[in-house]
Amino acid sequence: MEHKSITIYDIAKEAQVSSATVSRVIAGNYPVKEETRKKVIDIIHKYDFQPNAVARSLSKKETKMIGFILPDITNSFFSQVFIEAEKYALTKGYTLLLCNSMNNSEMESKYLKILAERQVEGIILMGGRINKALPDVMEVNELSQVMDKMPVLMINGKIDGLDCYSIRTDEAHGIEIIIDHLVSQGHEKIGLIGGIEGITTTDIKVEAYRNALTKYGLPIRDSWQIYSGFDIERGEEAINNLIEVNKEDLPTALIGINDLVIIGALKECRRKKINPFAFVGFDNTDLAKNSNPELTTVSHPYKELGENAIDLLIQPQLNQKKSENKDILMEPYLEVRESCRKIFIEK
Amino acid sequence: MEHKSITIYDIAKEAQVSSATVSRVIAGNYPVKEETRKKVIDIIHKYDFQPNAVARSLSKKETKMIGFILPDITNSFFSQVFIEAEKYALTKGYTLLLCNSMNNSEMESKYLKILAERQVEGIILMGGRINKALPDVMEVNELSQVMDKMPVLMINGKIDGLDCYSIRTDEAHGIEIIIDHLVSQGHEKIGLIGGIEGITTTDIKVEAYRNALTKYGLPIRDSWQIYSGFDIERGEEAINNLIEVNKEDLPTALIGINDLVIIGALKECRRKKINPFAFVGFDNTDLAKNSNPELTTVSHPYKELGENAIDLLIQPQLNQKKSENKDILMEPYLEVRESCRKIFIEK
DNA sequence: TATTGTAAAGAAACCGGTTACATAATAAAA
DNA sequence: TTTTATTATGTAACCGGTTTCTTTACAATA
Missing domain, CATH: 3.40.50.2300 (Response regulator)
Known part of the structure; x- marks a missing residue:
């Protein structure tokens, strides 16, 4: 920045050609005599010249x-x-x-x-x-x-x-994939926790959840689908809520609206020393890979x-x-x- | 990009001043008569004019x-x-x-x-x-x-x-802080797992670990300091290694070379259904906040x-x-x- | 009133590339 | 050999700002 930087004009002078020629050599898509080209390239290498992208941007009106x-x-x-x-x-x-x-x-x-x-x-x-x-x-x-x-x-x-x-x-299809998988593993009582009603992602997932259960002729129990929110604490809450409302008749698998919620759920189950569930998250964040146990989750592409x-x-x-x-x-x-x-x- | 964008010259023309004046108004650090200034500013607002940063960069030779x-x-x-x-x-x-x-x-x-x-x-x-x-x-x-x-x-x-x-x-001080804390909690048998000998971070931490133990007059047991690596699997390995080598005489607290390693250790302890340790990580990554249990860790500033x-x-x-x-x-x-x-x- | 100083504004060069246009050089065609 | 294409290169304008250098306008001082 400080000292004047070397430009195509410097290169041009030393190569005894015009700046236009240097520009053409660099661009590469114009006809230039091989001999001239060599000469210019050599000098470019000699000085390790790097064209100024700011000037180029201004001139070409493209910043990339x-x-x-x-x-x-x-x-x-x-x-x-x-x-x-x-x-x-x-x-x-x-x-x-x-x-x-x-x-x-x-x-x-x-x-x-x-x-x-x-x-x-x-x-x-x-x-x-x-x-x-x-x-x-x-x-x-x-x-x-x-x-x-x-x-x-x-x-x-x-x-x-x-x-x-x-x-x-x-995301609707994401939920479908989860339920396909859970069903293939023998699950019939599947819950969904987290999210907030009225927010697009949540609504999409909840609807897909209902549709998929219907598709398989599985029971849709309102008390197995619990809104709570989007973070770990909301997951913990959801579990407590779930247990309280359902007493003994709990689902065997739980889907989280996202990874955080299901991780919260996992945590709370551990704390309560209950572990009745298969857990599936959504998003495939780095937490999922590194959580304990490692979390099955739907990955965004x-x-x-x-x-x-x-x-x-x-x-x-x-x-x-x-x-x-x-x-x-x-x-x-x-x-x-x-x-x-x-x-x-x-x- | 497509259609010609509005420039300082357009503003100047409409305000019936020179482009230099417009530039000065925008820069704000040159003397401009208040009346002129108003006139120019109004037109700038009228068109929601945004000066071209590329041109400015080229001219001022600073890109910010x-x-x-x-x-x-x-x-x-x-x-x-x-x-x-x-x-x-x-x-x-x-x-x-x-x-x-x-x-x-x-x-x-x-x-x-x-x-x-x-x-x-x-x-x-x-x-x-x-x-x-x-x-x-x-x-x-x-x-x-x-x-x-x-x-x-x-x-x-x-x-x-x-x-x-x-x-x-x-980082050396980081290790010291951990040990200060562990000691204040009553720990006297403190291990360090993870890292690779010869790599700077590891060496710094290991040295600091030894020094701190010495400072407190605590036992330095080579078998409590286990090199293994930097990821979750290495943490699991380290635990197995630790148990095998030390049999019954295990440390009561474990420091990980980083969060990943200590999370791996935690995981393996859970799997083995042993939980004799206080665990401390290093780095304060998002995993630490969200792991189960939440991880005490040294945070970088x-x-x-x-x-x-x-x-x-x-x-x-x-x-x-x-x-x-x-x-x-x-x-x-x-x-x-x-x-x-x-x-x-x-x- | 003439002179000097200061503030305000314009003209034009400049930043470092690209490219339309013009020209020179070379090869191909007549 | 002259004419015509074609290729290779140079000239100069341009991109849209900034800034130096001047000039002009006006106020203060002599």
């Missing part, structure tokens, strides 16, 4: 940067998508700009502004707002304003007023979510032309681990 | 971007530092460019190149290489080349040949690490002038949770 806004990278649900997106973007020549909004709409606004100023070519928006009953009006306005300037894509969280691409996990998000954003023709379905569902899969092996069932 | 290379953002040890650095950088007007090297030196090189081209104003390098007995010669060369162009700072991982700032947790890294990088005078001590230690602290409450000791 994509903004990625998410609530909290510390949460492995988000980081797993992000890292896949990043790896893939790299292969396409794009760099991601990670922005942690901390679920704070002021920070989100701030970042939207920064990203616009920095001329990113698109924005990926993840999470958070799916948990809001009503999306903020300000937010919708702000986002549609942003969408005038660049493509926006949402992962796992569609806002109704917004006509942008949305790509998300087919992290890789596909990340890669498809990038693809959709950087392929201009796909983005603009046909106004086909902009709502894309990706298939989750079951990660079977020890928390619902038969050994837990027999017990 | 900092590269942050780490092995894997999915690992909460790294993400916790990153997020603190990001939050702080934001308040200073800087944006971080996150680069996941996946512990792959080719990717690291690639990212170093990208960051240089993008004209970042500094690079923070975290983790990974501390686990290598010998740092890659290529890597050292490459890094010192980078250091000619911009400041580089390493967090928790100093490379010997490299004269750059390094900021890291005082994540916030300070992140913030100081940014400060050191963006304060030019600090960076260049005095070649004072470039090796900075930050103090960790103990996060006491249920895994080593007295109840576990008495049992």
Whole structure:
């Protein structure tokens, strides 16, 4: 930064050609005589010259940067998508700009502004707002304003007023997969804990849960489906609630609205020294792999979510032309681990 | 991107002033007549004009971007530092460019190149290489080349040949804190598991462990200090090894080289239905908070690490002038949770 | 009133690339 | 050999800001 950096003009002078030629050699897609090319390349190597991407961006009006806004990278649900997106973007020549909004709409606004100023070519928006009953009006306005300037894509969280691409996990199918598996293991009494009624993810899962039980002709017991919330403490609560309400007639398998809730449930069962359940989580966070026992859980298709998000954003023709379905569902899969092996069932 | 964007010239034309004046109004630190200023500001608001940061960067030769290379953002040890650095950088007007090297030196090189081209104003390098007995010669060369162009700072991982700032947790003191605590809880037989001899972190911790025991006049038993590795499986192994070697004469408290190892140990003890220990981890990853029982662990001073890294990088005078001590230690602290409450000791 | 100083604003160069357009050099065709 | 394509290269404008250097306007001082 401090001392004047070396430019294509320096290279050009030493190679006794014009800067345009140097530029062409670097770009590689223009006709340049092999001899000239060699000469220029040699000097580039000699000085280990690296073209200034800022100048290039200004000139070409393309920054090869994509903004990625998410609530909290510390949460492995988000980081797993992000890292896949990043790896893939790299292969396409794009760099991601990670922005942690901390679920704070002021920070989100701030970042939207920064990203616009920095001329990113698109924005990926993840999470958070799916948990809001009503999306903020300000937010919708702000986002549609942003969408005038660049493509926006949402992962796992569609806002109704917004006509942008949305790509998300087919969570209903996730629940179905779980129940298929549990049934194949001999379970007939299956409960679902966690979540809050009225919030999209929860409602989707609860409905899928009911449908799947119906499909198998299994009993649907309202007292086996307990709303509570989304974190570990809510899982503990749910267990206590479940036991109190059902007394002896408990389910043999429990599905959590997410990993945290089911981990809370596991914990509470351990504390109470009861272990009547097969446990299945949802999300496949790092906690699931490392919990004790290791948690069977539905995994989001992290890789596909990340890669498809990038693809959709950087392929201009796909983005603009046909106004086909902009709502894309990706298939989750079951990660079977020890928390619902038969050994837990027999017990 | 598509349609021509509105520029400072458009604003100038409409306000009937020169572009220089608009620029001055935006910058805010030049004398502009209040009347003119108003006029310009109004038009800026009218169009919701956002100055092009790329053009500004080129002109001012400052990008307000900092590269942050780490092995894997999915690992909460790294993400916790990153997020603190990001939050702080934001308040200073800087944006971080996150680069996941996946512990792959080719990717690291690639990212170093990208960051240089993008004209970042500094690079923070975290983790990974501390686990290598010998740092890659290529890597050292490459890094010192980078250091000619911009400041580089390493967090928790100093490379010997490299004269750059390094900021890291005082891990020796971390171990001391643990032992202070355990002793205060009545423990006298304290073991340490995990790590690999010859790797810096491990050696530092083992030495501190011995010193602390000596300080308290407690027995140092070689068979209570078991090398094994750094992940959950290594923790399980260590327990088996410990039991086999020591038969009945086991320690009453176990320190893990990190959270993963001690979680593995916990798991194996559960499986074997033995629970003679107080368990203490190291790192305070998200696993520690959410494990069962919740894990007492030494926390890195994540916030300070992140913030100081940014400060050191963006304060030019600090960076260049005095070649004072470039090796900075930050103090960790103990996060006491249920895994080593007295109840576990008495049992 | 003439002179000097200061504040406000404009003109133009500059940052380091890209690229449309023009020109020179070379190869192919007449 | 002259004409015509084609390839290779140079010139210069442009991207959208910042900033140095000047000029102009106006107030203060002599």
